[in-house]
Amino acid sequence: MNKKxxxxxLKEKLNLKDxxxxEDNNHYEITAIGxxxxxxxxxxxxxxxYNPLIDLITENKIHAISIxxxxxxxxxxxxK
Structure with missing residues:
Protein backbone atom coordinates (compact mmCIF):
# COMPACT_ATOMS: atom_id res chain seq x y z
CA MET A 1 0.00 0.00 0.00
CA ASN A 2 1.25 3.46 -0.73
CA LYS A 3 0.13 6.85 0.41
CA LYS A 4 -0.96 7.91 -3.09
CA LEU A 10 -10.16 9.58 0.49
CA LYS A 11 -10.35 12.33 -2.13
CA GLU A 12 -12.84 10.26 -4.10
CA LYS A 13 -15.05 9.44 -1.11
CA LEU A 14 -14.84 12.66 0.92
CA ASN A 15 -15.06 16.27 -0.16
CA LEU A 16 -11.69 17.39 1.22
CA LYS A 17 -9.89 20.64 0.57
CA ASP A 18 -6.53 19.06 1.39
CA GLU A 23 3.88 6.58 6.00
CA ASP A 24 6.31 4.46 7.94
CA ASN A 25 6.04 0.83 6.87
CA ASN A 26 2.30 0.06 7.21
CA HIS A 27 1.69 2.88 9.71
CA TYR A 28 0.06 5.99 8.27
CA GLU A 29 -0.56 9.47 9.59
CA ILE A 30 -3.45 11.21 7.88
CA THR A 31 -4.24 14.91 8.13
CA ALA A 32 -7.53 15.71 6.42
CA ILE A 33 -9.02 19.17 5.92
CA GLY A 34 -12.55 19.80 4.75
CA TYR A 50 -11.95 4.79 8.40
CA ASN A 51 -15.02 3.83 6.36
CA PRO A 52 -13.46 4.26 2.88
CA LEU A 53 -10.29 2.48 4.07
CA ILE A 54 -11.89 -0.45 5.90
CA ASP A 55 -11.11 -3.02 3.19
CA LEU A 56 -7.43 -2.08 3.23
CA ILE A 57 -7.39 -2.28 7.02
CA THR A 58 -9.06 -5.69 7.17
CA GLU A 59 -6.67 -7.00 4.48
CA ASN A 60 -3.72 -5.81 6.63
CA LYS A 61 -2.52 -3.47 3.88
CA ILE A 62 -2.83 -0.74 6.49
CA HIS A 63 -1.70 -1.73 9.96
CA ALA A 64 -2.17 1.50 11.90
CA ILE A 65 -3.60 4.95 11.27
CA SER A 66 -3.20 8.20 13.14
CA ILE A 67 -5.86 10.73 12.13
CA LYS A 80 -1.85 30.95 12.80
Missing part, protein backbone atom coordinates in the same frame (compact mmCIF):
# COMPACT_ATOMS: atom_id res chain seq x y z
CA UNK A 5 -3.60 5.17 -3.05
CA UNK A 6 -4.91 6.33 0.35
CA UNK A 7 -5.04 9.94 -0.84
CA UNK A 8 -6.89 8.88 -3.98
CA UNK A 9 -9.47 6.84 -2.05
CA UNK A 19 -5.15 15.77 2.60
CA UNK A 20 -1.66 14.90 3.77
CA UNK A 21 -0.45 11.35 4.35
CA UNK A 22 2.87 10.20 5.73
CA UNK A 35 -15.96 21.04 5.78
CA UNK A 36 -17.14 17.44 5.83
CA UNK A 37 -15.86 17.49 9.45
CA UNK A 38 -17.65 20.67 10.51
CA UNK A 39 -19.74 20.08 13.63
CA UNK A 40 -18.73 16.42 14.00
CA UNK A 41 -17.27 14.85 17.12
CA UNK A 42 -13.76 13.42 16.91
CA UNK A 43 -15.16 9.88 16.83
CA UNK A 44 -17.47 10.68 13.90
CA UNK A 45 -14.59 12.34 12.07
CA UNK A 46 -12.47 9.23 12.48
CA UNK A 47 -15.31 7.07 11.17
CA UNK A 48 -15.47 9.28 8.07
CA UNK A 49 -11.80 8.46 7.41
CA UNK A 68 -5.98 14.48 12.46
CA UNK A 69 -9.06 16.08 10.93
CA UNK A 70 -10.03 19.72 10.65
CA UNK A 71 -12.85 21.79 9.23
CA UNK A 72 -11.63 24.64 7.04
CA UNK A 73 -12.19 27.12 9.88
CA UNK A 74 -10.29 24.94 12.37
CA UNK A 75 -7.41 24.49 9.94
CA UNK A 76 -7.15 28.25 9.35
CA UNK A 77 -7.05 28.87 13.13
CA UNK A 78 -4.50 26.08 13.62
CA UNK A 79 -2.14 27.57 11.04
Missing amino acids: KIISI IYVT NVFKGLTQVKRQKKI KSYSLEEWDKNQ
Whole structure:
Protein backbone atom coordinates (compact mmCIF):
# COMPACT_ATOMS: atom_id res chain seq x y z
CA MET A 1 0.00 0.00 0.00
CA ASN A 2 1.25 3.46 -0.73
CA LYS A 3 0.13 6.85 0.41
CA LYS A 4 -0.96 7.91 -3.09
CA LYS A 5 -3.60 5.17 -3.05
CA ILE A 6 -4.91 6.33 0.35
CA ILE A 7 -5.04 9.94 -0.84
CA SER A 8 -6.89 8.88 -3.98
CA ILE A 9 -9.47 6.84 -2.05
CA LEU A 10 -10.16 9.58 0.49
CA LYS A 11 -10.35 12.33 -2.13
CA GLU A 12 -12.84 10.26 -4.10
CA LYS A 13 -15.05 9.44 -1.11
CA LEU A 14 -14.84 12.66 0.92
CA ASN A 15 -15.06 16.27 -0.16
CA LEU A 16 -11.69 17.39 1.22
CA LYS A 17 -9.89 20.64 0.57
CA ASP A 18 -6.53 19.06 1.39
CA ILE A 19 -5.15 15.77 2.60
CA TYR A 20 -1.66 14.90 3.77
CA VAL A 21 -0.45 11.35 4.35
CA THR A 22 2.87 10.20 5.73
CA GLU A 23 3.88 6.58 6.00
CA ASP A 24 6.31 4.46 7.94
CA ASN A 25 6.04 0.83 6.87
CA ASN A 26 2.30 0.06 7.21
CA HIS A 27 1.69 2.88 9.71
CA TYR A 28 0.06 5.99 8.27
CA GLU A 29 -0.56 9.47 9.59
CA ILE A 30 -3.45 11.21 7.88
CA THR A 31 -4.24 14.91 8.13
CA ALA A 32 -7.53 15.71 6.42
CA ILE A 33 -9.02 19.17 5.92
CA GLY A 34 -12.55 19.80 4.75
CA ASN A 35 -15.96 21.04 5.78
CA VAL A 36 -17.14 17.44 5.83
CA PHE A 37 -15.86 17.49 9.45
CA LYS A 38 -17.65 20.67 10.51
CA GLY A 39 -19.74 20.08 13.63
CA LEU A 40 -18.73 16.42 14.00
CA THR A 41 -17.27 14.85 17.12
CA GLN A 42 -13.76 13.42 16.91
CA VAL A 43 -15.16 9.88 16.83
CA LYS A 44 -17.47 10.68 13.90
CA ARG A 45 -14.59 12.34 12.07
CA GLN A 46 -12.47 9.23 12.48
CA LYS A 47 -15.31 7.07 11.17
CA LYS A 48 -15.47 9.28 8.07
CA ILE A 49 -11.80 8.46 7.41
CA TYR A 50 -11.95 4.79 8.40
CA ASN A 51 -15.02 3.83 6.36
CA PRO A 52 -13.46 4.26 2.88
CA LEU A 53 -10.29 2.48 4.07
CA ILE A 54 -11.89 -0.45 5.90
CA ASP A 55 -11.11 -3.02 3.19
CA LEU A 56 -7.43 -2.08 3.23
CA ILE A 57 -7.39 -2.28 7.02
CA THR A 58 -9.06 -5.69 7.17
CA GLU A 59 -6.67 -7.00 4.48
CA ASN A 60 -3.72 -5.81 6.63
CA LYS A 61 -2.52 -3.47 3.88
CA ILE A 62 -2.83 -0.74 6.49
CA HIS A 63 -1.70 -1.73 9.96
CA ALA A 64 -2.17 1.50 11.90
CA ILE A 65 -3.60 4.95 11.27
CA SER A 66 -3.20 8.20 13.14
CA ILE A 67 -5.86 10.73 12.13
CA LYS A 68 -5.98 14.48 12.46
CA SER A 69 -9.06 16.08 10.93
CA TYR A 70 -10.03 19.72 10.65
CA SER A 71 -12.85 21.79 9.23
CA LEU A 72 -11.63 24.64 7.04
CA GLU A 73 -12.19 27.12 9.88
CA GLU A 74 -10.29 24.94 12.37
CA TRP A 75 -7.41 24.49 9.94
CA ASP A 76 -7.15 28.25 9.35
CA LYS A 77 -7.05 28.87 13.13
CA ASN A 78 -4.50 26.08 13.62
CA GLN A 79 -2.14 27.57 11.04
CA LYS A 80 -1.85 30.95 12.80
